[in-house]
Amino acid sequence: MDLEPEEVEKIAHLARIAVAADELDALNTELSGILGLVERMAELDTSDIVPMAHPLDMPQRLRPDVVTEENHRDAYQAVAPATANGLYLVPRVIE
Template sequence: MSLGPSQVREIAHLARLTIDGNDIPAYAENLSRILDFVDQLGSAATEGTAPLAHPLEMPQRLRADAVDEEDQRELFQSIAPATQDGLYLVPKVIE
């Protein structure tokens, strides 16, 4: 699987990354090499094998519906880049 520059840009955008134009060829080459490498999987005979999403094949444990978190807004927002009146601020969302 070989990726071209436009695919690299597309994937980067999906992941909200910008790759500098000069670095695109190197990324394209490395990503292609990685994908070529994982393409070995294609040779595995997996018919009839159920996917394994998790090494622990056990059910989800549930939590009782009881409040056990207290307000720590001040602590949490002490490490925030920008806040005002208890709200997180980000650059304007254009809709």
Template sequence: MSISSDEVRKVAHLARIEVSADQLTTYAAELSTILELVTQLDGADTAQVPPLAHPIDASQRLRADTVAETDQRRRFQAIAPAVQDGLYLVPKVIE
């Protein structure tokens, strides 16, 4: 698949990217090369390849679900500028 300079100009305009006139032919050639590679990859037979969520079949180590810190809520709320019913009060930012 070949990309023309006009198509590069049109896509650059839609993406709001400034591309100079002398760069148009270079980008058109590079994008055409990338699309040719994608076309080659599209021809690969992947019918027997199972879909994967991740290329490495590994499981994560899980830590024990235990309490690691003590409850310091009252201490933190004692130094807060405004607290009501155990909740921090903040200024309204959206009307």
């Protein structure tokens, strides 16, 4: 199937990825090619099949509700692009 040009722009927006206008056509061709491959699944009747949730059919493990992590804030913020007073800095979001 082929995507509409505006669909490619919408997907890029949802994925929060900047795509230059002159890249959209090539990207559309590539994404449509991949979707064409994927759509071969439609041949298979899966109406009575339970979707696989986990390869080993395992339930999610639970643990006691106690604090186990130590504070690593300084170590983790050492690799952040911009921090101040223990906070991550981003462009202003509230005027």
